[in-house]
Ligand SMILES: Nc1nc2c(c(=O)[nH]1)N[C@H]1C(S)=C(S)[C@@H](COP(=O)(O)O)O[C@H]1N2
């Protein structure tokens with residue numbers, strides 16, 4: 001069968017802004033592209049025949065292995081912008097290389113890290129979790145005991161409230177997408193609902209809060225409203241099918257879906273049931289949001305609706321004019337993503353993208369749209385709406401409302417400028 005090679009100019013662009021109908025890649029969908037739209041990117045030879053057998057077909061392959069690793073050709077795909085407080089090696093953060101990844105699950109080895117005083121070494125056979133305070137029966141759980149409780153698995157993002165903080169600055173950062181926005185990752189978390197353990201300990205009806213404390217050298221601790229603890233809080237033991245990685249809280253972490261990452265206390269050793277918030281150092285001196293008027297917001301838990309185009313994005317280069325699939329991630333600490341729109345003309349016109357299944361509450365959602373780039377410099381933007389109806393603000397709107405003193409909860413629309421040579425840059429536009 002002969003497939004007609006579709007030329008770039010034949011690709012319909014009804015809105016005239018380069019963004020094609022979101023159903024364009026769906027078979028039989030309205031405005032679907034017929035075969036051949038991408039053929040310009042494969043070379044064609046009428047006499048094409050299988051070439052000589054590659055070297056790998058002539059000798060037996062590499063042996064079996066105990067624990068797999070990525071292809072050696074992918075060795076550049078690593079966590080990025082690893083920074084620690086002066087004089088320390090573990091009090092800092094590393095970021096997920098968002099522009100190198102697809103889908104919604106972050107490989108565990110690339111999950112961002114944020115430690116306030118390094119990663120403790122914890123033997124699961126020695127570790128204990130104490131539940132005490134305003135309870136009828138204080139209880140101590142070993143990891144083995146926790147493992148006997150019924151578990152749930154849920155796909156959720158985790159975002160540090162300091163993610164994208166560099167965007168508060170007066171000049172746009174000359175960084176990759178992951179360096180700017182990579183304090184967000186998404187995993188399948190499996191563990192025991194916290195409410196089961198609280199029920200066994202017998203919570204005093206006057207108790208409205210819990211305190212969660214980690215077994216690290218920072219003794220990271222946060223107060224959590226009882227309503228959240230009883231709703232969907234998880235004591236996570238597994239991440240993407242295997243036990244938690246040490247850097248993500250091994251052997252057990254608290255996981256609070258949609259809430260700022262700081263509250264998902266790693267290396268969890270203590271839950272104290274209380275009537276008021278404990279006002280720990282981590283929720284008074286930090287993780288408060290200084291406003292323009294000098295007042296600070298406290299206990300700002302849910303992460304706001306947010307999105308970013310990951311392909312193309314800074315850290316990747318466009319390879320000339322033509323048809324592309326633009327791809328990105330959206331998420332909200334208020335629930336599911338309802339819609340993501342994309343602009344390829346700096347925000348003058350917008351087109352609705354296709355959301356790839358599954359679209360889950362408090363999870364990264366992958367969006368995609370076909371884009372016909374004419375090779376001229378332009379600015380790409382994405383704008384997410386969540387199922388609570390919240391829409392990402394522009395950067396100007398966000399700064400006008402929150403001031404530029406804050407360092408947490410930045411979630412404005414991100415603009416990428418595409419240069420005619422294919423370079424992609426972070427811009428304020
Ligand atoms: N015990 C403890 N828990 C902690 C932290 C910490 O330093 N110690 N960092 C917090 C912060 S600020 C964030 S954003 C998340 C990061 O989780 P991750 O390292 O698994 O990505 O863990 C939170 N839980």
Ligand SMILES: [Mo]
Nearest residue numbers: 160161261262
């Ligand atoms: Mo964080």
